[in-house]
Amino acid sequence: MEHPEMTVIYDVDEAVATITLDRPEAMNSLTAAVKADLLAALRRAAGDEAVRAVLLTGSGRAFCAGQDLREHAGNLERGLGLANTVRDHYNPIVLTVTSMDKPVVAAVNGVAAGAGASLAFACDFRVAADTAKFAMAFCGIGLGPDSGASWTLQRLVGPARARELLLLGETVEAARAHEIGLVTQVVPADRLASAARELAVRLAQGPTRAYGATKRALDHAASRPLAEALEREAELQDELAATSDHLAATKAFLSKERPRFEGR
Structure with missing residues (x-):
């Protein structure tokens, strides 16, 4: 270097x-x-x-x-x-x-x-x-x-x-x-x-996968009509719904606990 x-x-x-x-x-x-x-x-x-x-x-x-x-x-x-x-x-x-x-x-x-x-x-x-x-x-x-x-x-x-x-x-x-x-x-x-x-x-310490998806959603929506932005959001949400961070955070929310994200 x-x-x-x-x-x-x-x-x-x-x-x-x-x-x-x-x-x-x-x-x-x-x-x-x-x-x-x-x-x-x-x-x-x-x-x-x-x-x-x-x-x-x-x-x-x-x-x-x-x-x-x-x-x-x-x-x-x-x-x-x-x-x-x-x-x-x-x-x-x-x-x-x-x-x-x-x-x-x-x-x-x-x-x-x-x-x-x-x-x-x-x-x-x-x-x-x-x-x-x-x-x-x-x-x-x-x-x-x-x-x-x-x-x-x-x-x-x-x-x-x-x-x-x-x-x-x-x-x-x-x-x-x-x-x-x-x-x-x-x-x-x-x-x-x-x-x-x-x-x-x-x-x-946050939800790394969600951060990445948010960056992609913003870049996509910046030059696309609403309908396409909505579809891209749906695709990304489907991906994130299967992540360990989302599953763990949902359980933590229901248990009134603070989520701990692992970036996965």
Whole structure:
């Protein structure tokens, strides 16, 4: 998982896989090596039955500043353009985050810009430090959105606000981000790690299969008419009705006991 210029730290505890972008001297900006390691870590978490929630964060003063522009400039000078990084790296990363049948929490500890902000928006929850900042920096360097920002932003804040954020590219402070729905929660910077982990552990102790089905139902319904959404809900409910968690939780409810979920 290591390269000379960066490290992605992967750790599992209490059924939570914590993935940390650890390139603080470059504000955790994304080189090809970083993107490859991040994708590998996300796929590892998605495929590990012992992992029931994922916590994504960055080290130092930034969550992720987006694409490493030094590497990008080098590619441009060599005539490589984007070097197909959107299709080969960003798209698979975002699809892995959004499609895994486990909740993903972003702990936004500082600046989240460009693809870094898009990565946070792809997560199911965003807990931000009160010092965090978001910037859709794409137009500022003559590019359009990538990493799913054109899809996720509209669903988080609505099409008009998404257009404003993407076209103007102005920095959004944490309090404003919470006000318009970009983040789930804002906490003091010194409490971010504990607050985000508390949420991730809570999710890891929940009905993992039901969480995954809920994510799939929401994604399906976002672009389908009501009748199709209803049918998809029925299909997913049939699947969940046979799970151990549903059977145990139903018995616990009837016995007036608190259910204990095992993610099965």
